[in-house]
Amino acid sequence: MRRDALQCISTKEKIKMKKDFYEILGISKSADAAEIKKGYRKQAIAHHPDKNPGDKSAEEKFKLAAEAYEVLSDPQKKAKYDQYGHQAFDGSGGFGGGGHGGMNMDDIFSQFGDIFGGGFGGFGGGGGGGVRRAKGSNLRIKVKLTLEEIANGVEKKVKVKRKVQAPGVSYKTCSTCNGQGQVMRVTNTILGRMQSASTCPTCGGSGQILDRKPAEADSQGMILEDETVSIKIPAGVVDGMQLKVSNKGNDAPGNSIPGDLIVAIEELEHEFLKREGENLHYDLYISFAEAVLGISKDIEAINGKVRIKLEEGIQSGKILRLKGKGIPNINGYGSGDLLVHVNVWTPKTLNKEQKQFFENALTDENFIPNPEKSDKSFFEKVKDMFS
Numbered sequence: 001m002r003r004d005a006l007q008c009i010s011t012k013e014k015i016k017m018k019k020d021f022y023e024i025l026g027i028s029k030s031a032d033a034a035e036i037k038k039g040y041r042k043q044a045i046a047h048h049p050d051k052n053p054g055d056k057s058a059e060e061k062f063k064l065a066a067e068a069y070e071v072l073s074d075p076q077k078k079a080k081y082d083q084y085g086h087q088a089f090d091g092s093g094g095f096g097g098g099g100h101g102g103m104n105m106d107d108i109f110s111q112f113g114d115i116f117g118g119g120f121g122g123f124g125g126g127g128g129g130g131v132r133r134a135k136g137s138n139l140r141i142k143v144k145l146t147l148e149e150i151a152n153g154v155e156k157k158v159k160v161k162r163k164v165q166a167p168g169v170s171y172k173t174c175s176t177c178n179g180q181g182q183v184m185r186v187t188n189t190i191l192g193r194m195q196s197a198s199t200c201p202t203c204g205g206s207g208q209i210l211d212r213k214p215a216e217a218d219s220q221g222m223i224l225e226d227e228t229v230s231i232k233i234p235a236g237v238v239d240g241m242q243l244k245v246s247n248k249g250n251d252a253p254g255n256s257i258p259g260d261l262i263v264a265i266e267e268l269e270h271e272f273l274k275r276e277g278e279n280l281h282y283d284l285y286i287s288f289a290e291a292v293l294g295i296s297k298d299i300e301a302i303n304g305k306v307r308i309k310l311e312e313g314i315q316s317g318k319i320l321r322l323k324g325k326g327i328p329n330i331n332g333y334g335s336g337d338l339l340v341h342v343n344v345w346t347p348k349t350l351n352k353e354q355k356q357f358f359e360n361a362l363t364d365e366n367f368i369p370n371p372e373k374s375d376k377s378f379f380e381k382v383k384d385m386f387s
């Protein structure tokens with residue numbers, strides 16, 4: 001049995017697809033706190049899973065409403081959203097799973113449950129609704145990317161070994177907990193009889209037990225299966241960032257949802273270019289003669305060579321900025337720059353004639369350092385770069 005996997009979409013596409021939070025809650029942009037709460041309550045009740053069992057689009061709307069409410073009910077987040085829109089949240093904390101967008105049903109019920117008022121409980125609670133579906137564990141992999149792949153975005157195919165239900169396996173409702181996954185226990189304490197819920201010892205909380213199992217399956221009816229997963233990695237990712245591919249983790253027994261595949265980004269070092277945020281740095285070495293006479297040079301930029309012209313009399317330590325030749329912003333806000341650091345190479349050995357030439361130069365006024373105001377010190381240049 002194959003479950004449909006949500007593809008991993010880039011942050012940019014996601015932002016484009018996202019509906020306005022005010023629109024989701026059916027309120028105007030000038031709505032006050034009470035109206036926001038009212039708007040959310042209306043949406044949450046209309047799309048509540050207890051009212052719409054098995055309806056995927058209702059579940060999606062229910063989640064979106066919670067996401068919108070989480071932002072709009074928090075004055076700080078609301079201010080950020082009003083100013084920057086969805087970009088304020090996607091991107092920073094990673095992508096999908098991070099910061100926002102990754103609310104699951106449990107989060108929603110634990111955070112906003114009180115809003116629904118009477119009649120609606122959480123899953124498997126007193127609301128008389130459905131049983132919470134167990135979720136399989138997440139799988140984690142590391143993907144190594146070159147700077148070129150990071151600059152352009154890349155689609156990577158990775159092989160993962162996922163736990164899936166064996167073909168022919170079947171489950172039946174656990175009779176200990178009647179499929180609820182939890183059992184109630186009554187204990188006598190000095191305060192009287194206390195009732196508490198605990199995970200069902202027979203089924204381990206899934207509400208289902210193995211009915212028929214093929215020989216090759218493990219005690220839970222699972223087998224390991226090789227699967228090639230294609231991961232779309234957006235341009236501009238950063239070392240250590242984690243991407244989430246939904247439903248590509250391990251499956252769990254019974255009527256469950258697969259876990260997620262968590263992809264950690266590892267950036268490989270580049271031969272010539274050093275990354276600093278969205279900017280790239282390149283150390284260019286030129287000869288003394290080239291510095292004096294001026295020259296055109298090819299720079300190894302991220303997507304091939306770029307020719308730059310050095311004026312005659314260029315000083316060592318000068319930094320040339322090639323706009324937009326850096327790494328793209330992950331949220332699609334343009335690209336960083338390539339900063340070329342000019343280093344003049346001083347010859348270490350000279351022949352007799354050359355030596356004579358430079359000895360004469362010692363007293364030649366053309367060779368006496370005379371920095372102009374435009375030849376800024378290194379620190380001033382660095383200050384400029386970050387302002």
Ligand SMILES: [Zn+2]
Pocket residue numbers: 174175176177178179180181182200201202203204205206207208
């Ligand atoms: Zn059970």
